[in-house]
Amino acid sequence: xxxxxxxxxxxxxxxxxxxxxxxxxxxxxxxxxxxxxxxxxxxxxxxxxxxxxxxxxxxxxxxxxxxxxxxxxxxxxxxxxxxxxxxxxxxxxxxxxxxxxxxxxxxxxxxxxxxxxxxxxxxxxxxxxxxxxxxxxxxxxxxxxxxxxxxxxxxxxxxxxxxxxxxxxxxxxxxxxxxxxxxxxxxxxxxxxxxxxxxxxxxxxxxxxxxxxxxxxxxxxxxxxxxxxxxxxxxxxxxxxxxxxxxxxxxxxxxxxxxxxxxxxxxxxxxxxxxxxxxxxxxxxxxxxxxxxxxxxxxxxxxxxxxxxxxxxxxxxxxxxxxxxxxxxxxxxxxxxxxxxxxxxxxxxxxxxxxxxxxxxxxxxxxxxxxxxxxxxxxxxxxxxxxxxxxxxxxxxxxxxxxxxxxxxxxxxxxx
Numbered sequence: 001x002x003x004x005x006x007x008x009x010x011x012x013x014x015x016x017x018x019x020x021x022x023x024x025x026x027x028x029x030x031x032x033x034x035x036x037x038x039x040x041x042x043x044x045x046x047x048x049x050x051x052x053x054x055x056x057x058x059x060x061x062x063x064x065x066x067x068x069x070x071x072x073x074x075x076x077x078x079x080x081x082x083x084x085x086x087x088x089x090x091x092x093x094x095x096x097x098x099x100x101x102x103x104x105x106x107x108x109x110x111x112x113x114x115x116x117x118x119x120x121x122x123x124x125x126x127x128x129x130x131x132x133x134x135x136x137x138x139x140x141x142x143x144x145x146x147x148x149x150x151x152x153x154x155x156x157x158x159x160x161x162x163x164x165x166x167x168x169x170x171x172x173x174x175x176x177x178x179x180x181x182x183x184x185x186x187x188x189x190x191x192x193x194x195x196x197x198x199x200x201x202x203x204x205x206x207x208x209x210x211x212x213x214x215x216x217x218x219x220x221x222x223x224x225x226x227x228x229x230x231x232x233x234x235x236x237x238x239x240x241x242x243x244x245x246x247x248x249x250x251x252x253x254x255x256x257x258x259x260x261x262x263x264x265x266x267x268x269x270x271x272x273x274x275x276x277x278x279x280x281x282x283x284x285x286x287x288x289x290x291x292x293x294x295x296x297x298x299x300x301x302x303x304x305x306x307x308x309x310x311x312x313x314x315x316x317x318x319x320x321x322x323x324x325x326x327x328x329x330x331x332x333x334x335x336x337x338x339x340x341x342x343x344x345x346x347x348x349x350x351x352x353x354x355x356x357x358x359x360x361x362x363x364x365x366x367x368x369x370x371x372x373x374x375x376x377x378x379x380x381x382x383x384x385x386x387x388x389x390x391x392x393x394x395x396x397x398x399x400x401x402x403x404x405x406x407x408x409x410x411x412x413x414x415x416x
Contacts, residue, residue, distance in 0.1 A: 019051035021201065022079075023192060023208040026055050029321060030062025030070065030095045032267040033219035039073040041209050046079050052201065053081045054192060055103070061094025063269060063321065064119070071102040071153070080104040084195055085112045085176070093117070097167055101153040106185040107195050108176035114184070115173030117164075119146045143169060160184045224313045224323050227264035231275075232331065234258030235282050268321070274311030281305025285335055306332050366399040366411055378411060387411045 024041035026034055038055060045053045055074075074081045083103035085092045088111035092100050097117040100106050108114065119142045146168045154161035160183045166172045179185045189195035196204050220226055237254030241247055265275070284301025291297060309328040313321060366378040366387065371394050378387045378399055387409045393399065403410035 019049050020205040020207045021052045021054060021196065022048070022050045023054045023056060023206050025209070025211070026057045026059065026070075026099075028059060030059050030066050030099075031219070031321065032063070032066055032222045033215050034062070035066035035069040036218060037209075037211060037215045038070045042073045042077045042079070042081060044209070046077060048207075050079050050207075051204070052199070053077065053079050054195070054206075055081060055083045055099070056192070057083055057085050057092050057096050057099065058087075058090035059092060059094075059096040061096065061116075064095070065269070067095035067098055070099050074099070074102045074104075075156075082107060082195070082199070084189070084192070085109060085114060086189075086191065088112060088190075093173070097164075098150055098153065100185070101150055101157065101159060101164060103157070105187070105199065106157070106159065107187040107189055107198075108179060108185050109190060110176055110188060113173050113175050114179060115167040116171045117146070117150065117167040118169070118171040119143055221260055221264045222267050224268060224321055225327060227261050227268065228309070228312065228323050228327070230257045230261035230264065231278065232282075234261055235279070239282075239286055269314040271311045271314045274308045274313075277304045277308025278312065279308075281308055285338075302332055302336055305335065361401050361404050361409065364401045365414075366401055366409070368393045368395055368397045368399060370395050375408075378409070380409065385409050389413070 022041060022045035024038055024045075026038050028034065041055075042053055055070075074083075081103050082105035083092070083100045084107045085096070085100065086107075086109035088109050090109065090112045092108075092112070092114040093116045095117075097114045100114055147165050150164040150168055151161045153159075154164045163172070163174070163182055163184055174182065174184060176185070176188050180188050187195060187198045189198055192206060193202070196202055196206070221230075234254045234257035237250040237257065241251035241254060244250075281301045281304035284297050284304060286301075288298035288301065306328060309323060309331070313323060361380065364380055366380045366385070368387075369377045369379060369384065371392075372389070373392050375386065375388050376393060377384055379385075380401060386407065387399070387401075389399070389411050391413060393411075393413060398414045399411040400414050401409050402412050
């Protein structure tokens with residue numbers, strides 16, 4: 001009887017202490033936010049003593065740095081990691097293929113595909129010769145590095161290394177069943193329960209991690225379009241603050257926007273020559289307001305700004321990491337319109353005769369600020385001046401400037 005009781009208690013303890021399976025979704029373009037989320041999910045699973053981590057992948061690709069961050073987390077994980085391309089219709093293209101090859105277990109749902117892992121070409125991908133495109137040195141170096149990387153992962157996990165190289169060099173792709181036949185993946189399963197059944201864990205508890213607010217905020221900030229707009233908002237807000245000291249709000253908004261933009265640019269593949277051209281262009285456009293170049297500096301600023309915007313993000317061919325040309329054109333058009341307005345105002349002011357000093361004050365209208373008999377204060381051209389009058393003056397009375405002695409104006413009450 002005692003032995004039976006101990007056996008029952010032992011089974012109950014075993015059930016109670018069963019390690020869970022942690023499900024981490026990895027959807028969309030792989031960038032700093034998704035890489036950070038996947039890494040934290042794997043670390044959390046290790047802390048909670050999970051028996052398996054499932055990365056459910058559906059991605060068109062992503063940044064090389066973010067991809068390698070996910071792969072490093074997988075390779076360093078004390079908990080086995082399964083990469084599952086799901087649901088049906090999903091894909092593990094480009095960077096997703098590398099991540100799948102790094103997994104301890106690779107699986108796909110029916111109707112999914114992987115591959116197309118060729119690295120994004122740099123600088124146009126080479127030159128033309130006899131009608132054929134030749135790879136330049138940089139493209140060959142990047143491709144060979146990617147081939148060596150994915151072959152190393154394939155050898156580590158005993159998967160098809162030859163097809164992996166073909167996916168990188170030729171951009172080859174495979175559906176789920178063919179990937180299974182070629183030993184690129186280990187299993188084909190309809191969903192997570194089916195995959196767990198194939199792995200001998202049909203009754204495992206699955207804990208799905210939800211994308212938290214921090215990851216969502218990071219995803220928004222590291223969107224190149226948002227980072228681009230943050231740069232513009234930050235710079236123009238600070239310029240407005242410097243031109244109108246004491247406003248405070250533009251300075252606060254500009255400082256916050258610039259700090260967020262700098263954080264995003266630190267995580268993105270930024271071409272700093274492009275960023276320098278953007279800032280130079282903005283500086284030229286602002287200088288046009290103060291320097292009488294009649295458009296020369298401003299036009300140069302617009303050209304520098306547009307070129308810098310086009311060069312800002314290096315991997316512009318990656319899905320989800322390009323700055324829309326329409327946005328660049330819209331900002332450039334708005335800047336050009338602003339410059340045309342400023343230049344027009346400068347031309348009109350050049351045509352008008354300049355009146356200043358004593359000539360500007362004589363005959364000007366004034367308004368008494370208080371009652372006085374001989375000397376008092378009045379507002380002239382929006383400024384307070386000390387004035388003298390031969391007759392008593394009442395507050396608010398309209399006056400006319402008749403003379404100027406140093407910083408004291410002679411006034412007479414206007415006739416009704």
